[in-house]
Amino acid sequence: FLQHICINTRALISIQRHVVEQLLMDSNANQAIICDNLRKVYPGKDGNPDKLAVRGLSLALPKGQCFGMLGPNGAGKTSFISMMVGLTKPTSGTAYAHGMDIRMDMDDIYTNMGVCPQHDLLWETLTGKEHLFFYARLKNLKGAALVKAVNDSLKSVTLFHGGVGDKQVGKYSGGMKRRLSVAISLIGDPKVVYMDEPSTGLDPASRNNLWNIVKEAKRNRAIILTTHSMEEAEVLCDRLGIFVDGEFQCLGNPKELKARYGGAYIFTVTTPPEQESEIEQLVHRLSPSANKIYNLSGTQKFELPKQEVRIADVFHAVERAKSRLSIHAWGLVDTTLEDVFIKVAKGAPVFNDVA
């Protein structure tokens, strides 16, 4: 399985690299974002080796798409976004936002870019509305258009009614601050938006509300977002990359990733512990290469390779077994994006230092 992942990874990353090379040669290429072999190395301090946080990232993203960057803690997602928004310089390689180079044209890029940082960067003594006026003016909005943009923005993140937008941010809850940060990132109609874990700390209702805002917003722009929520990635992202140790381990839309990396059904069954071996035999009759992945006092979990089993056969086998075994509960589920994430993140080689 790991071999399968590695082959796919190399092929996919080189295809993406090839796409980027073609786009860079095409002066009419209408891509919102192109990353060309971006690399970030943090110099080692106190005798420690250098840290290669982003190792040659190539990516092309058209307008109208939301790209999700998933990855374990410390994978390099924030380092990537920091380069894209001009907070740090790439060690080598570069990226283009609507054809403008992040090494030279950052001032022009800023007028057409929005950022929702991982940690809210807000002034406690200013109101939500004052924040939005400030950022909207930076985007050159004036007069009636400025007032309309601010009010629309407050409404879109439900901070308008009851005068919430006129309260000081110091009195906002964590969720309200997060919603304000998202509103700031979208004010002034930027064509490229980066969102670093936008829904962290939001309750389910606020999160759904935020997802609707992002879905609406992506129609007209390119969005790159990082998230630890597989649910969020599935709801919002047209394309995903799982980023581990500074490089993509896989790229694709959520369905493709599940199909490519999720070659098995998960079959769970609970019986009295003394009937475990009979269940095991039943499973191996259904699927000779089934793999037991969990076993605790009568509850067993198996991976059944999809090419070996038909769902209907599993249902029939369980129904027949019920006449002689006490099956308290059972279930058969398809691979989730979370399963894909765990497998890909675990299977990735570990690199810590610059090779």
Ligand SMILES: Nc1ncnc2c1ncn2[C@@H]1O[C@H](COP(=O)(O)OP(=O)(O)OP(=O)(O)O)[C@@H](O)[C@H]1O
């Ligand atoms: N300024 C820095 N100097 C040295 N090393 C750094 C610096 N910033 C990040 N790193 C290291 O680079 C690696 C990538 O960190 P980064 O914050 O980009 O990861 P991340 O994927 O955003 O993690 P998380 O999901 O936890 O936010 C980590 O090993 C981190 O310790």
